[in-house]
Amino acid sequence: MNFKELAAKEPRFISGHRACAGCGFPQIVRTILASTDKKVIVTNSTGCLEVVSTIYPFSSWKVPYIHSAFENASSTASGIEAAYKVLKKKGIIKEDIKFLAIMGDGGCTDIGLMALSGALERGHDVVFVQYDNEAYENTGVQRSGATSMFTNTSTTPIGKVHRGKEEMKKDIIKIVAAHNIPYIAQASVGYLEDLSEKAKKAFETKGPSFINVIQPCVPGWKIDSSLTIKIAKLAVDTGAWPLFEIENGKFRLNLVPEKLKPVQEYLKLQGRFKHLTNEEINKIQEIINKEWEYLRKGDFFNAREY
Numbered sequence: 001m002n003f004k005e006l007a008a009k010e011p012r013f014i015s016g017h018r019a020c021a022g023c024g025f026p027q028i029v030r031t032i033l034a035s036t037d038k039k040v041i042v043t044n045s046t047g048c049l050e051v052v053s054t055i056y057p058f059s060s061w062k063v064p065y066i067h068s069a070f071e072n073a074s075s076t077a078s079g080i081e082a083a084y085k086v087l088k089k090k091g092i093i094k095e096d097i098k099f100l101a102i103m104g105d106g107g108c109t110d111i112g113l114m115a116l117s118g119a120l121e122r123g124h125d126v127v128f129v130q131y132d133n134e135a136y137e138n139t140g141v142q143r144s145g146a147t148s149m150f151t152n153t154s155t156t157p158i159g160k161v162h163r164g165k166e167e168m169k170k171d172i173i174k175i176v177a178a179h180n181i182p183y184i185a186q187a188s189v190g191y192l193e194d195l196s197e198k199a200k201k202a203f204e205t206k207g208p209s210f211i212n213v214i215q216p217c218v219p220g221w222k223i224d225s226s227l228t229i230k231i232a233k234l235a236v237d238t239g240a241w242p243l244f245e246i247e248n249g250k251f252r253l254n255l256v257p258e259k260l261k262p263v264q265e266y267l268k269l270q271g272r273f274k275h276l277t278n279e280e281i282n283k284i285q286e287i288i289n290k291e292w293e294y295l296r297k298g299d300f301f302n303a304r305e306y
Contacts, residue, residue, distance in 0.1 A: 022225025024189035035199035045073035045107035077101035105146035145170035190232030222271025
C-alpha cells in the first residue's frame with residue numbers, strides 16, 4: 001500500500017496524544033491499523049505509547065482498546081481472541097475481527113516475554129508488534145535486553161571502568177522464530193510502505209504473527225526531533241537493522257543496499273553513542289559485517305555465530 005492509499009484511510013489513531021515531538025509512534029500505529037479494512041481490537045502494555053495516548057479522560061484510539069499491565073498484553077490479546085472464537089462459533093458474533101497486541105521492548109523482549117511465548121506456542125490468531133526503542137524510555141531510559149551494546153543509559157552510564165551496556169542486544173526475532181509461527185517480520189518507521197505490506201500480511205495470516213519495528217526515541221537516544229526518520233532509515237541502510245520476513249520458515253531480505261553505509265553515520269547522530277572510541281565503532285561495524293554476510297546468503301539462524 002502506497003502513501004497516497006494510506007493517507008486516504010480513515011485514521012484509527014488520531015491527534016491529541018502527548019507523544020514527544022519527533023516520536024514515530026503515530027506513524028507506526030496509523031500505518032499498521034490502516035493496513036487492514038477489518039475491525040481491530042488493540043491491547044497495549046504499559047509504556048510510552050500507552051501513557052501518551054490514553055491519559056484520562058482522553059484517548060487517541062478510534063478502535064476498541066485495552067490497556068494491559070507491563071507484562072501481559074499478549075495474555076490479554078489471547079483471552080480476547082479465545083472469547084471471540086467461542087462467540088463466533090455460537091453465532092453471537094458474525095463479522096471477522098482482527099487482534100493486535102502492541103508492546104515496547106520492555107513489555108515484550110523483557111517483562112512480557114513469557115506471556116508472548118505462551119501466546120505464540122498456543123497459536124492465537126493475533127498480530128504481535130514490538131516497537132523497539134532499545135530501553136525503558138518511559139521510566140527514565142534504563143537499559144533493557146533490547147539495548148544495543150555500548151549504549152549509554154541511566155543504568156549503564158559511562159565511567160572509567162564501564163563503557164555503557166556491555167552485553168549484546170537480545171535477539172527477539174530468533175526467540176520468536178523458535179516457536180515456529182507462520183509469519184515474522186522486521187520493519188522500520190523509516191520505511192512505512194514496507195511496514196504496511198508486512199502488517200497486511202500479518203493480519204491476513206492465520207495464526208500468530210510478529211512484527212519488530214525500530215522506533216528511535218528522541219530523549220532516550222539524545223537526538224534532534226527532526227532526525228527520527230533519517231535515523232530509522234540509516235539503521236536499515238547501514239545494516240544495523242535489516243528489513244526482512246520469515247514466512248513459514250523461509251527467510252527473505254526485503255531491502256538489499258548495493259553497499260552498506262558505514263555504521264558510524266548511524267551512530268554519530270545519537271548522543272547515547274557520543275562516547276564511542278574508534279575501536280568500539282569498529283567492533284560494531286565488524287559485528288554488522290559478519291551478520292550481513294549470513295543474511296545475504298539467507299542463513300538467518302547463523303547470523304550471530306562469530
